[in-house]
Amino acid sequence: MIRYFDTKGKPWLVWVGFALLGLSLALLPFALAQIGTTWVRITNYAILYVMLALGLNIVVGFAGLLDLGYIAFYAVGAYVYALLASPQFGLHLPFWVILPLGAAVAAFFGVILGAPTLKLRGDYLAIVTLGFGEIIRIFLNNLSQPVNITNGPRGITGIDPFALPGLRFTTAIEYYYLLLVVALLIIVVNLRLQNSRIGRAWEAIREDEIAARAMGIDTRNLKLLAFAMGASFGGVAGGMFSAIQAFISPESFVLVESIMVVSMVVLGGMGNIWGVILGALLLSFVPEILRWTVTPLQEALFGRMLIEPEVIRMLLFGLALVLVMLYRPAGLLPSAVRKRELEEHVA
Amino acid sequence: MDTFLQQLVNGLTAGSVYAVVALGYTMVYGIIQLINFAHGEVVMIGAMVAFSVINLLVPTGLPALAIVLIGAGCAVPLCMLVGYGMERLAYRPLRHAPRLAPLITAIGVSIILQHLALMIWSRNVLAFPQIIPSRTYFIGGAAITTVQIAILAICLMLMASLAILVYRTPLGTAMRATAQNAQVAGLMGIDINRVIAVTFIIGAGLGAVAGVLFGTYYGLAQYTMGSVLGLKAFSAAVLGGIGNIPGAMLGGILLGLVEALGAGYIGDFTDLCVWGLPLEACEGGGHFILMGSNYQDVFAFIVLILVLVFRPQGLLGERVGDRA
Numbered sequence: 148m149i150r151y152f153d154t155k156g157k158p159w160l161v162w163v164g165f166a167l168l169g170l171s172l173a174l175l176p177f178a179l180a181q182i183g184t185t186w187v188r189i190t191n192y193a194i195l196y197v198m199l200a201l202g203l204n205i206v207v208g209f210a211g212l213l214d215l216g217y218i219a220f221y222a223v224g225a226y227v228y229a230l231l232a233s234p235q236f237g238l239h240l241p242f243w244v245i246l247p248l249g250a251a252v253a254a255f256f257g258v259i260l261g262a263p264t265l266k267l268r269g270d271y272l273a274i275v276t277l278g279f280g281e282i283i284r285i286f287l288n289n290l291s292q293p294v295n296i297t298n299g300p301r302g303i304t305g306i307d308p309f310a311l312p313g314l315r316f317t318t319a320i321e322y323y324y325l326l327l328v329v330a331l332l333i334i335v336v337n338l339r340l341q342n343s344r345i346g347r348a349w350e351a352i353r354e355d356e357i358a359a360r361a362m363g364i365d366t367r368n369l370k371l372l373a374f375a376m377g378a379s380f381g382g383v384a385g386g387m388f389s390a391i392q393a394f395i396s397p398e399s400f401v402l403v404e405s406i407m408v409v410s411m412v413v414l415g416g417m418g419n420i421w422g423v424i425l426g427a428l429l430l431s432f433v434p435e436i437l438r439w440t441v442t443p444l445q446e447a448l449f450g451r452m453l454i455e456p457e458v459i460r461m462l463l464f465g466l467a468l469v470l471v472m473l474y475r476p477a478g479l480l481p482s483a484v485r486k487r488e489l490e491e492h493v494a
Numbered sequence: 495m496d497t498f499l500q501q502l503v504n505g506l507t508a509g510s511v512y513a514v515v516a517l518g519y520t521m522v523y524g525i526i527q528l529i530n531f532a533h534g535e536v537v538m539i540g541a542m543v544a545f546s547v548i549n550l551l552v553p554t555g556l557p558a559l560a561i562v563l564i565g566a567g568c569a570v571p572l573c574m575l576v577g578y579g580m581e582r583l584a585y586r587p588l589r590h591a592p593r594l595a596p597l598i599t600a601i602g603v604s605i606i607l608q609h610l611a612l613m614i615w616s617r618n619v620l621a622f623p624q625i626i627p628s629r630t631y632f633i634g635g636a637a638i639t640t641v642q643i644a645i646l647a648i649c650l651m652l653m654a655s656l657a658i659l660v661y662r663t664p665l666g667t668a669m670r671a672t673a674q675n676a677q678v679a680g681l682m683g684i685d686i687n688r689v690i691a692v693t694f695i696i697g698a699g700l701g702a703v704a705g706v707l708f709g710t711y712y713g714l715a716q717y718t719m720g721s722v723l724g725l726k727a728f729s730a731a732v733l734g735g736i737g738n739i740p741g742a743m744l745g746g747i748l749l750g751l752v753e754a755l756g757a758g759y760i761g762d763f764t765d766l767c768v769w770g771l772p773l774e775a776c777e778g779g780g781h782f783i784l785m786g787s788n789y790q791d792v793f794a795f796i797v798l799i800l801v802l803v804f805r806p807q808g809l810l811g812e813r814v815g816d817r818a
Contacts, residue, residue: 278795278798281795293783403605458613462605462610464602465601472602
């Protein structure tokens with residue numbers, strides 16, 4: 148791990164930093180619970196978004212393919228879990244069977260989407276993925292007839308929580324630790340990927356596809372791999388979402404969600420893992436903080452609520468996307484390569 | 495046969511509206527190779543503004559046609575302003591940035607416009623006032639209303655005038671020159687920035703009219719209507735060959751037809767009983783329909799994906815380089 152940090156000859160500092168970070172992450176839910184259990188739940192969703200953003204970062208940040216339908220993979224993962232662990236079909240498989248299965252099914256969908264479309268130019272690909280996201284949602288909404296599979300817009304209820312022998316995950320704090328472990332795992336996988344042979348090949352494709360192909364990189368398969376891996380992380384996050392919520396419906400997988408995840412990646416800094424995590428946390432927490440401050444503020448100023456916090460949240464997303472692209476195109480915490488690339492073109 | 499003719503009429507009407515919206519995408523793409531993601535929202539704002547104005551004017555007792563015309567008359571300049579504004583603020587500064595950058599700002603602009611509309615017009619589905627007295631005519635078993643005829647006529651007129659503008663006027667020549675090679679066009683004395691701005695303005699104006707027509711036809715308007723409509727129109731533009739003006743017209747009409755005929759027949763095609771499968775549900779003339787007309791919205795996307803996979807340059811487009 149150490150080589151990922153600039154230690155200036157003092158490697159022990161890193162370990163002290165890790166210890167402090169680990170301790171604060173471990174104690175965080177108890178501190179949050181003092182303010183209210185809601186905040187633990189909000190943190191849990193934030194961690195889910197971190198996973199999603201990291202998954203999308205593989206596609207957008209590493210390989211440079213803009214995917215606007217990423218939430219479809221999240222939906223696939225969520226529905227795989229929901230169908231195999233709920234009264235819907237009377238199946239109750241354990242989570243350690245379903246999660247890998249969900250990841251595999253999501254990856255399969257990633258390949259199905261990618262195989263015909265990956266030769267398209269970047270902006271076409273964006274639109275096709277967007278269309279794919281909508282198709283998945285339309286199917287989820289309508290697959291209640293003639294055979295009831297997804298229960299249509301009413302969604303699936305009574306989804307099992309995660310359980311190990313002698314341990315059932317029910318409270319928000321328990322899920323926090325579970326999510327944290329999975330998220331850390333995903334972060335490690337991402338860090339290892341970035342500097343691997345595959346990661347460097349993705350970077351080469353992103354920078355100049357023709358040159359990459361000339362260097363002997365199998366661009367098609369590597370792009371497919373990026374799609375599949377990104378999708379599988381989305382699938383895992385979706386399965387966990389299902390279990391935490393105990394209820395899912397197609398409502399949760401709308402276009403806006405895809406765009407939100409894209410915003411997180413773009414805002415934080417495409418291609419930089421820490422930047423993406425920062426972006427995901429910012430865009431998950433800031434709207435919640437707004438929710439708690441904007442309503443009282445408006446009521447104090449105008450006597451009633453003029454603008455819903457939800458609307459303000461979306462307006463901020465939109466503004467963030469525009470402003471980041473105009474003034475800091477590489478994101479808040481840019482990856483070194485990406486920054487050079489984007490600024491070179493602007494100049 | 496009746497279903498076929500009827501769906502043909504419906505498809506032509508919807509398709510001509512798609513075509514007008516698709517023109518906005520294709521013109522902008524032709525000139526600066528940008529998918530103006532927010533174009534659908536411009537259409538939505540056109541419909542919304544017209545909705546407000548028409549509602550305001552209905553009690554005055556003016557003739558119905560005048561009210562609709564005033565409504566459109568307010569929507570068009572406002573949308574043109576929105577179109578100009580977004581080109582100026584969000585796209586122009588990024589004209590030389592990598593392609594991903596303006597695409598992302600376009601998504602941002604689209605979110606902003608959508609939620610501004612939500613603030614102004616609420617999140618409800620608004621019932622567009624149906625004030626134009628509608629008569630129904632029958633042609634060989636298919637019903638066609640006056641509104642449908644009017645929409646077809648208006649769309650054809652708009653497309654014809656745009657064709658004249660682009661192929662027969664100095665401004666159109668400037669636009670085509672800029673599309674071919676912006677740098678050289680600039681050296682020849684064409685004010686590129688002006689031409690691009692005008693393209694956005696014309697596209698937005700067309701979009702506004704399409705929004706009004708769409709609202710009048712379906713009788714509904716909502717702040718989210720822009721994204722699906724925009725996506726379909728974009729598919730239409732791609733189908734015809736993006737950047738190609740006659741292509742957008744053809745693509746729009748074809749997409750409308752595919753969608754209407756698809757929705758009309760998909761139930762029959764996916765009825766397993768028609769295919770002769772020995773299912774319990776089929777006994778006594780029953781049906782086992784896999785996919786009904788509620789899948790209508792899927793067709794546009796499927797067309798889009800098929801076109802991009804098998805003929806990425808579209809029906810009328812020329813082959814362009816693959817590099818992003």
